[in-house]
Amino acid sequence: MGADNAALDLSGMQRAVRWYPPAYDIRVEAAPIPQIIDPDDAIVKVKLAGLCGSDLHIYRGHEDVDSELTCGHEIVGEVVALGPSFRADATGRPELYSTLRVGDKVVSPFTVSCGECHFCRIGFTCRCIHSCLFGIPTLPGGQAQYVRIPKAGGTLFRLDGLQSPSAGLSNLADSSLILLADILPTGVFAAMQASQHPKVASLLAGKPYPFGGGYVPGGSVSHGQAATALQPDDRTLTIGIVGLGPVGVCATVSLLDILAGLEASQGLVFQVVAIDPLESRRNKLQAVYDTIEPSWKGSGRFTVAAVEGGKKLVQEWTNGAGCNAVLEVVGNNSALTLAYDIVRPFGIISSVGVHQEPPLPFSGRDVYNKNVSFDFGRCPVRAMFPIALEILLKRQDVFGGVGTEASLIDRIVSLDQAVEMYKLFDKGQCGKILFDPWV
Amino acid sequence: MGADNAALDLSGMQRAVRWYPPAYDIRVEAAPIPQIIDPDDAIVKVKLAGLCGSDLHIYRGHEDVDSELTCGHEIVGEVVALGPSFRADATGRPELYSTLRVGDKVVSPFTVSCGECHFCRIGFTCRCIHSCLFGIPTLPGGQAQYVRIPKAGGTLFRLDGLQSPSAGLSNLADSSLILLADILPTGVFAAMQASQHPKVASLLAGKPYPFGGGYVPGGSVSHGQAATALQPDDRTLTIGIVGLGPVGVCATVSLLDILAGLEASQGLVFQVVAIDPLESRRNKLQAVYDTIEPSWKGSGRFTVAAVEGGKKLVQEWTNGAGCNAVLEVVGNNSALTLAYDIVRPFGIISSVGVHQEPPLPFSGRDVYNKNVSFDFGRCPVRAMFPIALEILLKRQDVFGGVGTEASLIDRIVSLDQAVEMYKLFDKGQCGKILFDPWV
Incomplete structure (x- = not known):
């Protein structure tokens, strides 16, 4: 995989779902394809992007945002470009800086996490000192054809080449994998x-x-004289x-x-x-x-x-x-x-x-x-990934379908339907929606 | 011990610290010696009773109490009478129902706990379904010569005959043991x-x-691809x-x-x-x-x-x-x-x-x-007793003294000084006070 991306021209424009203040104003329009602007960046070609309940906070104008933005924070896709930090000798940094390749399939959590600060090291990744939510004015979101991932060696989770649970992984649909971006780990x-x-x-x-x-001082002391068994x-x-x-x-x-x-x-x-x-x-x-x-x-x-x-x-x-x-x-x-x-x-x-x-x-x-x-508080998605992935694999009876009575995903639609889908979702008239930016 | 209590006449009057509504009205006066009124009751002769910061909530009239009461919920003393539930064949009940004897030295937590309900069995003793705070109108407190302990086989902690930490126990002063009633476990x-x-x-x-x-589903999954070490x-x-x-x-x-x-x-x-x-x-x-x-x-x-x-x-x-x-x-x-x-x-x-x-x-x-x-929330004192006792024994350098610059207990006084002590304590002009009802 990835071979067909080698010749991609990433300098032009793309389709994106954009929100305009003050509220309820969604436009599907052309926007620049994001570029590598920091050595730790990756550019990901979006396979699917989710519409999440918390997108509605922005949509309804509840978040005090006063400039337009590209929506979306649930992303599954494929790496199409990597900054200069990604190289075989990037030792002492999170593993992906030395191993991630163009063409790898990845899921991005809904927030950036560097993988290197104290909070990331101990698993509190949603409070990374570089934490940033996708889909705000300063970090365009994933309801687009391409998205820039900052601190990508810490932020991204690579689905190719996983050891332990890889047996079933190749069978998982993108519409199942995208649950890892936010809602299943949460x-x-x-x-x-x-x-x-x-x-x-x-x-x-x-x-x-x-x-x-947990730890008890004295260790061996018992409940003592206390209660019936x-x-x-x-x-x-x-x-x-x-x-x-x-x-x-x-x-x-x-x-x-x-x-x-x-x-x-x-x-x-x-x-x-x-x-x-x-x-x-x-x-x-x-x-x-x-x-x-x-x-x-x-x-x-x-x-x-x-x-x-x-x-x-x-x-x-x-x-x-x-x-x-x-x-x-x-x-x-x-x-x-x-x-x-x-x-x-x-x-x-x-x-x-x-x-x-x-x-x-x-x-x-x-x-x-x-x-x-x-x-x-917020889920440290990046830290919960391995556990969530095991549950995702085990429970494909629940997390594998689209559009059935029992499936979590209601439908997969084109970006062109975003205006209508935001309206329906806002009114509780549809279930979870995924956008395929390439149809 | 206890022999000198055998002939005690418990039918008369005693000295007690009483509070009257609406606020700031402390009187030291005669009150009836409490009687066994339930088979699970014990009567304890109070050796020392503490004055606690939370007594001030009542004192200041902050607790919506509209009738007078006997104050105090920190009690160390000696058992002088036991209800009929206390007998050698009281099996299937908390251990003390079959082993507690007149003359045993005990500490009472500041609340009643039966030792038999679900909350007591699992250690959440302060939320016992029979929970009751000492020092309210319906349960006279310990700033008196005698106090009635409901559900005494569950509530009391016996200091005599303890196995593990008993080595140092006989050396502990009552003024140290009373810390177990509330503040050290808390x-x-x-x-x-x-x-x-x-x-x-x-x-x-x-x-x-x-x-x-704690438990992690999957068990063996690692942090995976996440972070630097x-x-x-x-x-x-x-x-x-x-x-x-x-x-x-x-x-x-x-x-x-x-x-x-x-x-x-x-x-x-x-x-x-x-x-x-x-x-x-x-x-x-x-x-x-x-x-x-x-x-x-x-x-x-x-x-x-x-x-x-x-x-x-x-x-x-x-x-x-x-x-x-x-x-x-x-x-x-x-x-x-x-x-x-x-x-x-x-x-x-x-x-x-x-x-x-x-x-x-x-x-x-x-x-x-x-x-x-x-x-x-409130400390489940009864469940924390064994741990607190170990710390009390270990840290006699801290918890052993009275009246020194470094001791937790400021002074031990007669009940007759209660009016003055409540005033001083309320104004932060003294440290922790203990009452000896027999001087």
Whole structure:
């Protein structure tokens, strides 16, 4: 691959989806093909670009942006040009600086991450000191034929030449791979923040808190004189998901995958309730769930519910105690409030929704009195890639299709349809859209 | 021991510190000696009772209490009567129902915990379904000669007959043991919430997030193509403490103990900055720190600072990144705001301060943009007892004294001085006070 790009003329113009302030103004127009402007840059020919719920923040004019921009931050494509930093002797830098080649297939996370700063080294890649979101005025996005990737040796994830999971990789459609750019890793992150938290990890390990979740001073001290022994009920975990848009579906499937792995090895029982006020979203998740092979669903309970029904179910399932953890995948205060309402004392709220200006809807007494833990913020997509890729490969029954009742991707369209698709997506009248810039 | 109690007449009156609404009205007066009213009750003869910062919430009339009460929730004493549930054949219940005897020395946590409900079994003892705080109208507190302990087989911690750490136990003064009732476990809890959180635990384990902090689906997948290798700087953790009252001192010493254990085994380097606006509190912590044996202090940095100096120091120490974790040990919004200001992206705020009605001082965007994690709430004292006891035994250089510049306990006084002591304590004109009801 890549041979046909050798003679590409990258000096001209391309088609791109552009947004103009103040709001709701999408134009598909000619724009310059991006050029290498920094030695660490790569130019990627876009195979598919996603339309994401967070594109709507810009679209609706909620982001205080006052100049036009090229939209999009979900990108799968092929490298067509590399800056001078990419060379065989680029040692001591992220691996791709010495190994990435023109023609390699890549996915880009929705933010730039250098791979070299403290935050990147320890896996907090979305807070890279060079972090920059694609699809803002200073960094044109991926809803175009070509996109410039800054710090590309750190930012990009190469799909060619992967060792461990490469067996199934060549079978994956681009429409499946693009889920790695944002929404699947974000779903994995939401689920892992909950499952790794010490207040949950103790229960998973079958040891009373704080003896199951990390370093304990003294090490050998026991719960001592404390309580009656753990009972079977104590190994039943109840987890809620609030918000069943595309990221919520990814979070649910990721959660089920994590729980299936834990249940098999440790005899745990899980109860999952997935909540959304919109019937279309509930139906989508139910259809997704119905496609999953039964052996992988575990022995616990799984129910999709509307808001009041979900609250009631949590009460019934837990004798009023509430969920051990809630994944908040919406990004507004009514979702956070619902998460708080259904979480139990010493529960976790893993919030990956993109929140805006309003103050958090909790008093200090609310959070003190319930011993709530919160994990907020953006997914470090680049760091979550390997885990998300394993789930993507394993769950092609969920993540492999396009345009079916159970598929996450609604349709693949031309850039020319962008104006219409933004309108439909904004009104909730279509599912997840991908743009193919070459049709 | 206990023989001298055999003939005790528990039917009469005792001396007690009583609070009257609406505020600032403390009276030392005669009150009935509490009686066994439930089979699970114990009556404890109080050796010492503490005056705690959170007693001031009641004192100042901030708790919406409209009837008088007996104050105090820090209790060390001796069992003088047991309800009928305490008998040798009380199997299947918490151990103390079959083993506790009249005459045993005990510490009571500041809340009741049955030891039998789901929350108690898994260590979340402060959210026991029978939870009740000592020192409210319906449960008279410990600033008296006798106190009734509900669900005593679950609530109490017996100091006699302990196996593992009992070597040094008989040497501990009651004025040291009473720290177990609230403030030392709360300090341990503040420190452990930070050190066990996956975002910190990954760094402690020397693995990029999320591979160092708990179950990872797929297990063997690596960070893959991601970043340059971890560097020595990545093993340097910076932790802040906001608030240096008695609990803040306990949190600091507990944190240093946890860090010393980690550093010795894993070659980590720690930087700790302890912040309080009050000079007297800073001086107390500095004096405490100066008494600690040097071999235990580790090779990192430790500085006590005022607010602006502390903020500046964090900037300098971390090249502007901020603290990996901040322990918030105050319980108001200015402390939470300071904690947020000095924590780095992907940092932890472990908040054990008792917060009141005001809304949390953060917008959704604040917490999303910094990927902040919060652990809020009350310490499960009963579950933290064994760990706190080990630290108490180890750190008698800090926790053993009374009335010295470096001791946590300022003085031990008669109940008759309660009116004056509440006034002084409310104005910050004395340190931690203990009442001896028998002088």
